[in-house]
Amino acid sequence: METDPTEIKKKEGFNGQRAILLPRSIISKSCVSNPLLSGIYLTDIGFYPKAEFHYRERQQGIDQYILIYCTAGKGEVQIEKTPYPLLAGNFIVIPAEKAHAYASDKNNPWTIYWAHFKGHLVKPLIALLLKRQKNYKGFVQFNESRIKLFDDIYLNLERGYSTDNLCYVNTSFQHFLSSFIFDDKFNHSSKKVMVNPIDLSIEYMQKNLHATFTLAEVAKSVNLSSSHFSALFKEQTGFAPIKYFNQIKVQKACQYLQFTDLRVKEIAAALGIDDQYYFSRMFSKIMGVAPQDYKIKRETLRESKFL
Numbered sequence: 531m532e533t534d535p536t537e538i539k540k541k542e543g544f545n546g547q548r549a550i551l552l553p554r555s556i557i558s559k560s561c562v563s564n565p566l567l568s569g570i571y572l573t574d575i576g577f578y579p580k581a582e583f584h585y586r587e588r589q590q591g592i593d594q595y596i597l598i599y600c601t602a603g604k605g606e607v608q609i610e611k612t613p614y615p616l617l618a619g620n621f622i623v624i625p626a627e628k629a630h631a632y633a634s635d636k637n638n639p640w641t642i643y644w645a646h647f648k649g650h651l652v653k654p655l656i657a658l659l660l661k662r663q664k665n666y667k668g669f670v671q672f673n674e675s676r677i678k679l680f681d682d683i684y685l686n687l688e689r690g691y692s693t694d695n696l697c698y699v700n701t702s703f704q705h706f707l708s709s710f711i712f713d714d715k716f717n718h719s720s721k722k723v724m725v726n727p728i729d730l731s732i733e734y735m736q737k738n739l740h741a742t743f744t745l746a747e748v749a750k751s752v753n754l755s756s757s758h759f760s761a762l763f764k765e766q767t768g769f770a771p772i773k774y775f776n777q778i779k780v781q782k783a784c785q786y787l788q789f790t791d792l793r794v795k796e797i798a799a800a801l802g803i804d805d806q807y808y809f810s811r812m813f814s815k816i817m818g819v820a821p822q823d824y825k826i827k828r829e830t831l832r833e834s835k836f837l
Contacts, residue, residue: 537636539585542578548684549576556691561700564693569651570707571700575684579641584634594646595656596624597707598632601672603640607632614667616640621710622667623656643680647703659711670713679706727752728766731759735775739782742802745771780816783809787825794821 542549551574561571573594578584580603598607599621607614607622608631614622624630626648634640660666670676683702686695709716714726734751735743748771749759763771779801786797798809813821 538583539633540581540583541586544578544581544584546579547577547581549578550574550684550687552687552691556696560691560693560696564697566697567700568649570647570649570655570704571696572645572647572683572687572703574646575644575687577643577680577684580639581634581642582639583636584639585632587631589629591625591627591629592646593626594648595626595652596630597645597647597710598622598624599643599670599710600640601643601677603635603638605632605634605640605642607667609666614665616667619669619672620667621670623659624666625656626652643677645703645706647707655707655711662711668710668713670710671717673709673717676706676709676716679709726766727754727759728763731763731771732767732774732778735778739779740800740802743772743775748772748775776812777816779803780813783813783821784817784824787821788828797821 552572554573557571557573561567584605598616600616600618602618604615604617607616607624609624610629616622624632659668679702683699683706686699686702689695714729730752731748734748745760746756749756752759754762760771763769763774767774769777783797783801786792786800792800794810795806798804798806801809803809803812810821813824817824819827
């Protein structure tokens with residue numbers, strides 16, 4: 531990243547900025563040693579609006595990962611000499627221990643939400659991100675819920691570093707991170723039409739739990755061939771379509787067993803299965819216990835006040 535040595539460069543100090551750097555003693559005492567938080571935890575978080583002259587360079591990198599999410603303007607991030615231009619909607623994760631630099635555009639300075647984070651689960655999480663988008667930079671649709679989630683994290687951190695507060699903040703931050711990796715799912719509730727055929731097929735299954743389908747029938751519901759649909763479905767979910775359908779049937783059966791007085795035969799019929807013994811075998815294979823035993827166990831736990 532080439533810069534003019536005579537240009538103004540600012541690490542911070544922008545009008546309207548917000549930033550919190552968690553005390554390292556608090557991180558060590560309350561995050562690193564806490565099994566619930568040690569997987570992924572915040573070390574710093576902030577918001578820089580219209581960050582004119584913003585520039586940072588770390589030739590040796592740092593021991594934290596950095597998320598930068600640009601919502602307006604533009605800028606550039608460089609990771610080990612590879613440049614990544616950022617526009618509104620772009621985000622990037624800078625890996626720990628890698629040389630990097632970043633700068634706001636001098637004519638159209640960026641507005642960014644940013645966070646530094648660590649933990650032993652960060653590497654596999656970033657590996658998942660790279661698997662889905664092939665590099666450290668991505669794009670997400672603007673969603674006010676994502677900004678509200680960030681604000682909620684920030685406002686709670688302002689309230690102090692109690693154990694409860696840190697647990698809430700850091701588990702919320704994991705949700706915030708996942709909104710970038712799974713943007714399609716984070717935006718699901720605000721979409722009027724789902725365009726992913728696998729999402730459509732799962733919705734079709736959920737609406738027809740009372741029915742039985744062949745692979746060809748489910749594939750036809752989303753206008754795909756059986757072979758292509760089956761391969762695509764397994765790639766996105768990790769399961770064959772009919773096996774997945776049976777899993778959500780059993781999920782519904784668990785709800786019937788727990789919250790209604792329906793008999794096993796009636797539940798099987800409600801799920802489109804005429805043979806209650808076939809249903810019981812399917813239930814047992816997925817849940818590891820027979821339907822009637824599942825119901826008894828849940829009732830016993832509830833009476834013992836464990837649920």
